[in-house]
Amino acid sequence: MTPRTTRHLRRTFLYAPGSDARKLAKAPTLGADAVILDLEDSVAPDRKAEARERITGLLRGHPDPTTERLIRLNGVTSPHFAADVECAVAATADGLVIPKVDDADTLREVDGRLAAAERDAGRPIGGLRLFAMIESARAVLNAYAIAGATSRLQGLLLGHVDLLRDLGLTPGPAGRGTVHHARCQLVLAARAAGVDAVDAIYLDIRDQEGLRAEAVQAAGMGFIGKQVIHPGQIPVVRAAFSPSEERVERAERVLEAWQKARAEGRGVAVLDGMLLEPPVIAMEQLILERARQARRHAGSG
Numbered sequence: 175m176t177p178r179t180t181r182h183l184r185r186t187f188l189y190a191p192g193s194d195a196r197k198l199a200k201a202p203t204l205g206a207d208a209v210i211l212d213l214e215d216s217v218a219p220d221r222k223a224e225a226r227e228r229i230t231g232l233l234r235g236h237p238d239p240t241t242e243r244l245i246r247l248n249g250v251t252s253p254h255f256a257a258d259v260e261c262a263v264a265a266t267a268d269g270l271v272i273p274k275v276d277d278a279d280t281l282r283e284v285d286g287r288l289a290a291a292e293r294d295a296g297r298p299i300g301g302l303r304l305f306a307m308i309e310s311a312r313a314v315l316n317a318y319a320i321a322g323a324t325s326r327l328q329g330l331l332l333g334h335v336d337l338l339r340d341l342g343l344t345p346g347p348a349g350r351g352t353v354h355h356a357r358c359q360l361v362l363a364a365r366a367a368g369v370d371a372v373d374a375i376y377l378d379i380r381d382q383e384g385l386r387a388e389a390v391q392a393a394g395m396g397f398i399g400k401q402v403i404h405p406g407q408i409p410v411v412r413a414a415f416s417p418s419e420e421r422v423e424r425a426e427r428v429l430e431a432w433q434k435a436r437a438e439g440r441g442v443a444v445l446d447g448m449l450l451e452p453p454v455i456a457m458e459q460l461i462l463e464r465a466r467q468a469r470r471h472a473g474s475g
Contacts, residue, residue, distance in 0.1 A: 183207045183471050184242070184329070184370055185399040185415035186408050191216035192225030192245075198232055204405045205412070207471070208242035213258050214249070214273050222254050226261040233265040240471055244305065246271035250284055262302065263291045269303030269328060274336070276312045278323035285324040300326060305372070309333035310340045314356045321367030329370030331401060332360055335377070348374040349388045361396040373400040382410055389414035417465045425458040425465075 187208045190201035193216075201209045211232070217225045233243055245267045247258040262270055272284050281304070289299050304326040308317055314337070321330055334348040334356070341352055348357060357373065364371035373392035376385045389400050389411045400411045417425070428445055432455050435443035443450040 183399075183467050184372065186411045187244075187331070187372060187399060187401045188405070188408065189216065189246075189375075189401065189403050192229045193217045193221040195228060198228055202232075202238055202241050202243065204408060206241065206402065206408055207399065207412075208244055210244045210246050210271055210401070211267075212246045213254070213261075214246050219254075222248070223257070226257060229267075230261055230265040233267055242268045244269045244271050246273060246307075249274040250280055250287075256287075259287055259291050263288070263295045263297060267302065269305060271305045271307060271331065273307045273333070274309055274313075275306040275320055276310055277316045278319040281306055281320055281323040281327065285326055288326070302326065303328045305329045305331050307331045307333045308356075308360055309336035311337070313337075314359055317360055317363035318366055321363050321369050327367075327369055329372050329398075330360055330364045331372040332357060332374040334374035345377060347376065347384065347388060349391055357392070357395060357397075365396060370398045371396060373397040375401045375403050376407065377403075379404040379406060382406075386410050386414060416468045417461050421461060422465045425461040428458045429455065429462070 184207050186206040187210055188201055188204060188206035189210045189212055190197045192198060192211050192213050198211065201211070211229045213222060213225050213229070229245060233245075245258075245262050245265070247262065247270055248254040250272070252258075270288075272281065275281055275284075284304065288302055288304075292299050292301060304324065305328055306320050306323075308314055308320070308330050309332075313320065317330060321327060332348065334353050335345055337353060337356060338345055343352070348354065353374075361371045373389070376388055378384060385407055392400055393415050397415075399415055402408055402411055428450060431443045431445040432450050435441075435450070441451075448454075
């Protein structure tokens with residue numbers, strides 16, 4: 175299936191605590207493709223209401239069209255969830271991140287409660303997009319069902335720290351062991367359902383080389399982007415998920431060779447010993463489209 179289209183690139187998803195006025199105001203200016211304004215883990219229980227007010231105030235300002243503005247709600251079983259939904263609808267966010275989605279029924283419940291809130295507020299039903307966080311062994315095994323639970327869903331985000339805790343393992347990188355297997359399953363489930371797959375955070379904000387290696391690995395696995403927890407991680411991740419100049423030049427050479435073959439009436443072509451046929455050409459066209467998107471994003475940012 176072809177992923178659902180979006181006007182945004184989604185290479186970098188930057189978290190910002192909803193209760194921290196400075197970080198909240200600065201997050202949309204740091205060059206991330208999406209910012210996740212957090213009401214969940216980074217906000218103490220006694221500051222949830224304050225965080226909702228701060229996020230609402232921020233989102234009612236003048237939006238930057240190059241940055242997708244998302245709110246991470248508290249879980250559907252949380253006592254804060256109803257107020258979070260009311261805040262999200264009033265604030266007119268671009269979308270919501272739903273944590274701890276273990277099965278499709280959870281996401282369907284969220285969909286129904288959002289529809290009711292949108293109806294009560296006089297807003298179009300289905301206007302709020304959703305991203306589901308996959309954070310447990312059960313969620314990984316249910317990933318495909320979750321990905322198809324509602325047409326609102328845009329992507330699956332891997333929450334590997336909670337997954338490690340669920341597995342009884344020590345926090346660490348996502349690129350090894352059982353979590354790496356979960357990453358593979360997440361990409362396959364998302365792709366089969368036609369939604370995006372977004373890789374996990376990298377915990378060590380000082381380790382740029384480790385981040386780069388994991389981000390490059392994630393891009394090669396089929397993830398479209400990665401969650402980040404510090405502004406210094408944005409350029410590294412953005413570069414990993416953007417075609418290099420050399421890759422773009424290669425794609426242009428492939429398409430030139432293909433067009434020449436077609437003009438000569440040949441159904442296949444060979445370039446540098448590589449057989450060129452329609453699936454290869456489709457991938458090279460996608461590379462060029464991603465490069466064009468990245469240039470447009472840089473020009474408007």
